[in-house]
Amino acid sequence: MSRDPVSGPVSTNRPETAIAQSRRRAAEDSTLLSPDREGVFAFEEFIDGLPFLSPREANAMKLAGGELFDNLIRHASPLDGDSIRLRAAKRGSGPYLAFFFKSPRFAPYALAHAAAREGGQDPVEEPFFDPAIGRWRGIGLLMCRNLSSGLYLRSGARVDRIYISFRLG
């Protein structure tokens, strides 16, 4: 509050901008996950307990985020540090998950796959049955693609981050 020399106290409160409103309304929560079986179940319980998600948003997050977390367990270990920090949030544009970790392996692995995809050599681009292991492969990637609205990895000197966003539902 400031003082106008003529009329006295003047409110300096300005109308809240859309960005500020969006930030105020933002809902988020975070947790630490171990990269193992317990972590997978803890991930599912964490998503189930987020009060700001609609059932469909929570289901999409659990499915696509779970595939991503599985990939981190398989391809990012050993991690620098014992856990993966997970943040779930919902903004005006939609909900998202962010995984924070540090791994010397994951970014090179992801980049190699991206390069192979661009070159048309990625064998797991479309789902197929792999008789060598008796399982279907590539289904998780397809689920992530169809359930999320955006996915990106940013590898840094101190931390690697993966963001996966979803449509409002």
Place this chain on the structure above:
Amino acid sequence: MTQLSISEKDEGDRRTLSLSGPVNSYTYTELQDKLSAALDLASTVVVDLEKVTNLSSAGVGVLMASLDDAEAAGKRLVLQKPSEIARLSIEATGFGDRFTIVMSAREL
């Protein structure tokens, strides 16, 4: 719920597997084993998904492989009353049209 439980019920030549809990990368092998045994014994296998709390790609892969096995053997694999997340998972793979999905045993 951190464990998958699977109960089995036989009616004539039909075996129903009722799942409860998550089918994820750490529980799918139990489903795989029970489905394989069921397809050896019964001509129709029903997988009740009403109480499934997660159906990861590993779980969808097991259902797909079992459907392939059933069709090759001239048998039926039917999904019953999928939960919202099970339905979303199957739809997200684009394989929904391959499965026979019923809402109750009366539709069999």
